[in-house]
Amino acid sequence: MTGKKFEYAPAPESRAIVDLKPSYGLFINGEFVDPADGRAFKTISPATEEVLAEVSEAGKPDVDRAVQAARKAYDRVWSKMPARERGKYLYRIARILQERARELAVLESLDNGKPIRESRDVDIPLVAAWFFYYAGWADKLDHAGFGPSPRPLGVAGQVIPWNFPLLMLSWKIAPALAAGNTVVLKPAETTPLTALLFAEICQQAGLPPGVVNIVTGAGETGRALVEHPDVDKVAFTGSTEVGKMIARSTAGSDKKVTLELGGKAANIVFDDAPVDQAVEGIVNGIFFNQGHVCCAGSRLLVQESVYDEVLASLKRRLGTLRVGDPLDKNTDIGAINSAEQLARIRELSAVGEAEGAERWAPPCDLPDKGFWFAPTLFTGVSQAHRIAREEIFGPVLSVLTFRTPQEAVEKANNTPYGLSAGVWTDKGSRILWMAGQLRAGVVWANTFNRFDPASPFGGYKESGYGREGGRHGLEAYLDV
Amino acid sequence: MSDRIPVRKTYKLYIGGAFPRSESGRTYEVTDRKGTFLANAALGSRKDARDAVVAARKAFPGWSAATAYNRGQVLYRVAELLEGRRAQFVDEVVAGEGLSARRAEAVIDETIDRWVWYAGWSDKIAAIHGSSNPVAGPYFDFSVPEPTGVVAVLAPQGSSLLGLVSVIAPAVVTGNTVVVLASEQAPLPAISLSEVLATSDVPAGVVNLLTGRAAEVAPWLASHMDVNAIDLTGAPEQALELEVASADNLKRVLRPDAARDADWTIPPGLERLLAYLETKTVWHPIGV
Numbered sequence: 001m002t003g004k005k006f007e008y009a010p011a012p013e014s015r016a017i018v019d020l021k022p023s024y025g026l027f028i029n030g031e032f033v034d035p036a037d038g039r040a041f042k043t044i045s046p047a048t049e050e051v052l053a054e055v056s057e058a059g060k061p062d063v064d065r066a067v068q069a070a071r072k073a074y075d076r077v078w079s080k081m082p083a084r085e086r087g088k089y090l091y092r093i094a095r096i097l098q099e100r101a102r103e104l105a106v107l108e109s110l111d112n113g114k115p116i117r118e119s120r121d122v123d124i125p126l127v128a129a130w131f132f133y134y135a136g137w138a139d140k141l142d143h144a145g146f147g148p149s150p151r152p153l154g155v156a157g158q159v160i161p162w163n164f165p166l167l168m169l170s171w172k173i174a175p176a177l178a179a180g181n182t183v184v185l186k187p188a189e190t191t192p193l194t195a196l197l198f199a200e201i202c203q204q205a206g207l208p209p210g211v212v213n214i215v216t217g218a219g220e221t222g223r224a225l226v227e228h229p230d231v232d233k234v235a236f237t238g239s240t241e242v243g244k245m246i247a248r249s250t251a252g253s254d255k256k257v258t259l260e261l262g263g264k265a266a267n268i269v270f271d272d273a274p275v276d277q278a279v280e281g282i283v284n285g286i287f288f289n290q291g292h293v294c295c296a297g298s299r300l301l302v303q304e305s306v307y308d309e310v311l312a313s314l315k316r317r318l319g320t321l322r323v324g325d326p327l328d329k330n331t332d333i334g335a336i337n338s339a340e341q342l343a344r345i346r347e348l349s350a351v352g353e354a355e356g357a358e359r360w361a362p363p364c365d366l367p368d369k370g371f372w373f374a375p376t377l378f379t380g381v382s383q384a385h386r387i388a389r390e391e392i393f394g395p396v397l398s399v400l401t402f403r404t405p406q407e408a409v410e411k412a413n414n415t416p417y418g419l420s421a422g423v424w425t426d427k428g429s430r431i432l433w434m435a436g437q438l439r440a441g442v443v444w445a446n447t448f449n450r451f452d453p454a455s456p457f458g459g460y461k462e463s464g465y466g467r468e469g470g471r472h473g474l475e476a477y478l479d480v
Numbered sequence: 481m482s483d484r485i486p487v488r489k490t491y492k493l494y495i496g497g498a499f500p501r502s503e504s505g506r507t508y509e510v511t512d513r514k515g516t517f518l519a520n521a522a523l524g525s526r527k528d529a530r531d532a533v534v535a536a537r538k539a540f541p542g543w544s545a546a547t548a549y550n551r552g553q554v555l556y557r558v559a560e561l562l563e564g565r566r567a568q569f570v571d572e573v574v575a576g577e578g579l580s581a582r583r584a585e586a587v588i589d590e591t592i593d594r595w596v597w598y599a600g601w602s603d604k605i606a607a608i609h610g611s612s613n614p615v616a617g618p619y620f621d622f623s624v625p626e627p628t629g630v631v632a633v634l635a636p637q638g639s640s641l642l643g644l645v646s647v648i649a650p651a652v653v654t655g656n657t658v659v660v661l662a663s664e665q666a667p668l669p670a671i672s673l674s675e676v677l678a679t680s681d682v683p684a685g686v687v688n689l690l691t692g693r694a695a696e697v698a699p700w701l702a703s704h705m706d707v708n709a710i711d712l713t714g715a716p717e718q719a720l721e722l723e724v725a726s727a728d729n730l731k732r733v734l735r736p737d738a739a740r741d742a743d744w745t746i747p748p749g750l751e752r753l754l755a756y757l758e759t760k761t762v763w764h765p766i767g768v
Contacts, residue, residue, distance in 0.1 A: 129616065145608065252720030261730070431764065441758065441761065442762075443761070446765055455621050455761055472611070472759050480751075
């Protein structure tokens with residue numbers, strides 16, 4: 001091979017399946033409406049900077065209108081409907097999501113920049129699975145372990161991030177509706193399109209008007225929603241910084257709050273781990289979805305005795321990653337979601353170098369247009385370095401070493417975050433010991449970045465509170 | 481009546497298994513409901529609160545790693561010792577809360593029984609709140625509850641012993657360690673409880689007890705970056721500012737609830753147990 005990677009012919013997924021409108025309104029009370037003050041913003045493809053569509057920006061009056069619609073739907077329709085009928089609407093939505101899966105996958109990759117392989121094989125199948133799973137809970141809440149006849153909370157205000165736009169929507173809307181709440185959801189400003197397509201799916205499913213409302217906009221829209229006095233429940237996925245702001249602004253209210261925030265997960269490789277598998281897990285851990293993953297394994301902890309071997313293998317593997325067109329089926333790493341995020345990744349990487357860590361990236365041709373960042377790793381990283389402490393939210397891996405399991409635990413837990421962790425070892429008893437010691441909400445042993453609607457997900461410490469997924473995920477939307 | 485002068489007790493703080501005075505050197509006068517002097521209690525300070533958090537953090541690894549069976553037995557033994565001191569607690573609750581002796585006896589009965597009730601949850605909560613998760617792939621996937629860490633507890637003001645036990649026991653039984661601020665007006669039963677804890681098998685630092693003013697001490701606990709959760713029950717009028725301060729490190733906050741907190745004799749549910757539990761999910765591939 002003489003160090004040269006195989007050449008692939010381009011294999012682009014057709015975008016003809018997506019029928020983009022030039023502009024989109026807000027989805028309130030079952031229909032698309034214009035915002036009160038007519039403001040709009042553009043959403044672009046991060047891979048080409050091409051404008052995809054114009055999207056309405058919801059102001060305070062629009063958010064108010066959406067919350068009123070959700071309240072009315074809750075009082076008059078959704079809370080009165082027999083639970084099994086509620087469940088059937090969710091099953092319908094799950095089925096339509098499956099029917100339109102390819103369209104959703106292409107649109108997600110267009111708007112977000114993630115590889116079609118991921119949106120097609122991970123995001124969208126999980127979205128359908130999430131609705132299918134929670135559909136079944138709707139008429140079984142009496143048996144969910146929260147006492148007899150647990151009550152829904154009312155209107156849920158939900159704010160989601162741009163890294164898994166439709167998947168995060170499903171994590172929020174499916175359990176909320178199953179538990180009997182109605183929702184107003186704000187997608188991220190850089191990735192609103194699949195949420196708006198989901199609104200169409202709600203229409204196709206015949207979901208009663210007002211049960212799901214989608215308001216597009218940026219931070220101010222989100223703030224208006226979270227602080228709205230008639231919202232009973234706030235669910236947020238995003239940065240720890242914004243999460244703290246929400247915790248402050250909802251303090252003293254009766255709102256139930258769940259927060260799924262940042263992370264700085266340790267991915268710990270012991271000397272008895274099968275190196276090839278571990279390297280695949282490391283790559284999946286940090287380069288999946290361009291590293292735009294709150295639970296990304298952004299701190300690699302390698303046992304000293306296998307450091308050279310693991311690093312050599314990892315570098316070799318990074319050289320084979322294909323960066324480029326998100327719609328190309330061979331692409332491993334797509335576009336960074338926004339210019340703003342790219343600037344942050346660049347800034348923290350520069351800090352990494354300035355603080356003395358050694359930067360390495362494989363030779364990599366990046367497209368001229370759009371937002372791109374080559375898969376990068378830093379060696380010689382100390383625990384005090386900013387790249388070992390702060391969430392970069394990009395394809396940047398910090399490599400540290402350890403000698404003993406105790407030291408690995410100490411280093412892994414040395415962070416204000418506690419969302420996830422990875423452990424690679426062949427020794428079963430050590431896996432279980434490590435799993436017990438790590439202060440993180442999800443521990444992947446000999447795997448990484450696995451998600452399932454039946455499996456609770458969420459953080460310790462400053463990674464937030466509450467769980468999404470499984471029976472535990474219902475608790476966030478019930479008055480218990 | 482004999483002319484003998486009784487030997488009075490000095491009421492102190494309980495931190496890390498020891499009984500220090502407040503580092504501030506301050507005390508405040510505790511009286512019964514009629515205003516008769518009972519004792520000078522320590523007026524806890526910011527420094528005392530911080531020392532207590534350090535002690536609680538130090539005790540957390542050991543206590544949370546103890547087997548659930550062990551924690552259950554340790555806490556059950558506390559109930560045994562409480563039973564032996566019934567008369568003392570009845571007297572203190574009569575004095576502190578102004579209850580009739582008969583009513584106070586019922587409260588102490590309930591206190592001891594509640595402690596036993598919570599102690600029994602140690603090795604059962606995981607069965608109720610954990611799960612095996614049927615994921616769509618070749619993975620063994622399970623979720624277990626784990627203690628949050630150090631919990632600051634503002635004990636109820638009105639119910640100085642039953643209320644106190646009702647807020648401490650659910651936090652420690654699952655492996656958390658606590659810093660508790662006792663009822664300001666009636667702190668003496670709490671201090672006597674700490675003497676029970678000190679002479680039982682509860683490891684030093686698992687329960688740390690402060691006396692003093694919530695208005696002064698609670699903000700330091702709420703903003704403390706090494707406290708993982710806070711129970712605001714005892715400070716409803718400060719709840720907003722304390723919850724805001726708690727956001728600094730995203731503490732798990734148990735808000736006061738006037739209806740729930742009005743009558744401590746009502747059997748509790750699982751709310752307080754679950755408030756200080758995290759859920760950890762572990763995945764492992766299945767294969768040959």
